[in-house]
């Protein structure tokens with residue numbers, strides 16, 4: 001067989017031969033690159049295209065609830081692709097290379113317009129002052145400083161976007177004045193405050209009647225997240241029912257894997273606990289394997305009424321028929337279904353904390 005089909009197929013057959021049973025069902029092809037087993041052009045595209053490593057700096061320019069236009073402008077500034085006057089002048093010498101932000105015009109470069117020009121300095125100073133950030137010489141350095149400064153989760157989220165909002169306002173002001181409009185420093189600050197306020201309301205889904213940056217920072221710094229908790233504990237089953245806790249884990253997902261289960265009677269006494277090492281696979285398959293091992297044990301030892309607990313919500317949904325089984329666990333699931341004809345098993349979800357004993361046998 002090894003000469004005829006690929007190694008992956010041989011490996012798959014070898015791993016699953018023991019539990020595959022002949023049935024009247026026709027063979028089904030699986031596209032193994034998606035969990036559903038269905039072929040998609042999108043997945044092929046993802047496989048074929050070479051993906052670049054994620055650039056951490058560029059990633060920071062995108063934030064949920066921040067308008068795309070602001071992120072896109074920031075990205076262009078970051079890449080030096082904003083048509084500032086100096087750049088326009090290099091393409092067409094009729095265009096003045098000078099800025100419109102200083103009393104004595106200077107060459108309008110990206111650094112000048114967004115960081116060191118007179119207007120830029122006023123706007124940055126207003127926001128920097130309250131945030132406790134010094135004015136730095138270079139724009140990227142300054143923006144990174146904002147990203148590193150947040151003192152709690154909310155402040156961090158807001159400080160991530162403030163520099164981008166400032167760039168946006170400076171760019172808007174520059175274009176307005178270039179086309180004959182008036183845009184004062186006060187208006188630049190007011191507009192930036194307004195965008196920040198709307199961002200906060202949208203991102204945190206709260207009503208926010210604070211309009212000044214200094215008040216916003218005070219309010220954001222006073223924020224303490226609220227925690228809710230609940231007690232999770234294992235409880236024995238009702239009369240004549242045995243309770244099984246199962247767990248499967250894969251280091252690397254896929255990678256070296258193991259499956260474990262333990263069975264306790266209705267008084268909570270341990271009947272059996274077992275952990276086994278299985279072939280390299282995914283956490284989902286390991287979870288299924290743990291349930292299968294547990295049920296096989298029940299069948300052999302004539303334990304017919306069991307409640308099976310798994311901390312894999314996916315596995316529980318699949319066995320209950322709510323979710324369609326991914327191709328990788330179809331054989332295991334079929335096998336478990338067959339076992340359920342002999343062993344009456346209720347499958348239910350258990351929080352990780354309630355499954356500690358099965359967990360223990362995995363290590």
Ligand SMILES: [Zn+2]
Nearest residue numbers: 099101102117
């Ligand atoms: Zn200037």
